[in-house]
Amino acid sequence: xxxxxxxxxxxxxxxxxxxxxxCTYTATGYPSLFWYVxxxxxxLQLLLKATKADDKGSNxxxxxxxxKETTSFHLEKGSVQVSDSAVYFCALHxxxxxxxxxxxxxxxxxxxxx
Amino acid sequence: GAVVSQHPSWVICKSGTSVKIECxxxxxxxxxxxxxxxxxxxxxxxxxxxxxxxxxxxxxxVEKDKFLINHASLTxxxxxxxxxHPEDSSFYICSARGAYNEQFFGPGTRLTVL
Numbered sequence: 001x002x003x004x005x006x007x008x009x010x011x012x013x014x015x016x017x018x019x020x021x022x023c024t025y026t027a028t029g030y031p032s033l034f035w036y037v038x039x040x041x042x043x044l045q046l047l048l049k050a051t052k053a054d055d056k057g058s059n060x061x062x063x064x065x066x067x068k069e070t071t072s073f074h075l076e077k078g079s080v081q082v083s084d085s086a087v088y089f090c091a092l093h094x095x096x097x098x099x100x101x102x103x104x105x106x107x108x109x110x111x112x113x114x
Numbered sequence: 115g116a117v118v119s120q121h122p123s124w125v126i127c128k129s130g131t132s133v134k135i136e137c138x139x140x141x142x143x144x145x146x147x148x149x150x151x152x153x154x155x156x157x158x159x160x161x162x163x164x165x166x167x168x169x170x171x172x173x174x175x176v177e178k179d180k181f182l183i184n185h186a187s188l189t190x191x192x193x194x195x196x197x198x199h200p201e202d203s204s205f206y207i208c209s210a211r212g213a214y215n216e217q218f219f220g221p222g223t224r225l226t227v228l
Contacts, residue, residue, distance in 0.1 A: 032215050036187050037124070043120075043219040044158070051214060070138065089157065093215040099171070100215055106157045 002027040002094045003105075006105035009087075013080055013112050021075040021108045023071075025089035031092040033066055033073040034102070038087045047075075047088070080112045117141055118210050127198055128228055135193045135223045137208030143188035144210035148217060149181070152205045164191045196209035198227040 026034065032051045036044040048057030050077040053068035062077045073090060090105040125164050125209040127133050137147055145166050150158040162172045170183035180202075182194040195202055203226050209217035 036219075041222075042222075043222040046210075046216055046218065049214065049216055055136055068156060100211075101163060102217055104157045108144075109155075 001094060002031070004090050004092055004103055004105035006088075006090050007109045008106075008108070010109040010111055013110070014102075015082055015112055015114050016079045017112075019077040019080045019084075019110065021076070021088055021110070023073045023075065023105060025071050025090075025092050027071075027092055028093065030068065031094060033064075034091045034093070035062070035064055035073070035075050036089040036091060036104075038089065038107070039074050039085075044089065080110070080114045082114055085110055085112045087111065116161065116210075116212060118144075118218045118220040120208055120223050123221060124226075125226040125227060126228065129199050130197055132194055132196045133198055133225060135195075135206055135208075137191045137193070137210075137220050139147070139189045139210045142212075144191075145188065146211040147185060147191040148209045148211070149191075149193050150184060150207045150209070152207060152222075154205075158169075158207060161193075163226070165208040173184045195225065200223070202225045203227045 003026045015110045034049045035047040037047045038044045048059045050057040050066035056065045064075045089107045091102045119138045121136045147164045149161045161176045162170045164170045164183050164185040166185045171180045184215050185191040207222045209219040
């Protein structure tokens, strides 16, 4: 079945370091792909999305490119801040219409130290 | 735009009582809403998909008689945990589907059953 695999965390970086969180997926067809971020004690916020191959989603300095050939959607940021500390979830959309749903990866915790 | 609220944000109840959690889409109409459960430091577990005006679709292993879902309008879905027990203590998160199959999440409800 469809699935999403993320790199294990926690990922600990110093402020202004480069970030890459790997995400690969297994799915039939070409699902839409998403990155969500969850700050402590809060719900998830949509960070960025890509709906077809080669699309690049970007937001708040984060970006991810939908790579069909490697079935990947890695999250990158050139210079992280302490405020980026959170849990990041990669997800794909499976199904259509009223039966469609998101399949989440296990989440990757990012800790950014000053 | 695309704001989803939940109420209450946290609730403590005695074992055996029922608790209702509301999920509202504040600035858009949501034909489909979702209910998730999240355990500490884990990913989200989809409990059910709620479509306006019809019965909810529950994921395998989720007791529909225990977790009652009602989606009576395009802006409101409710989850009622009936006869709650300590093992039902968890973080419950709702979401509403957007136009591109993304989901907009509420801030979550922390349920503690004593």
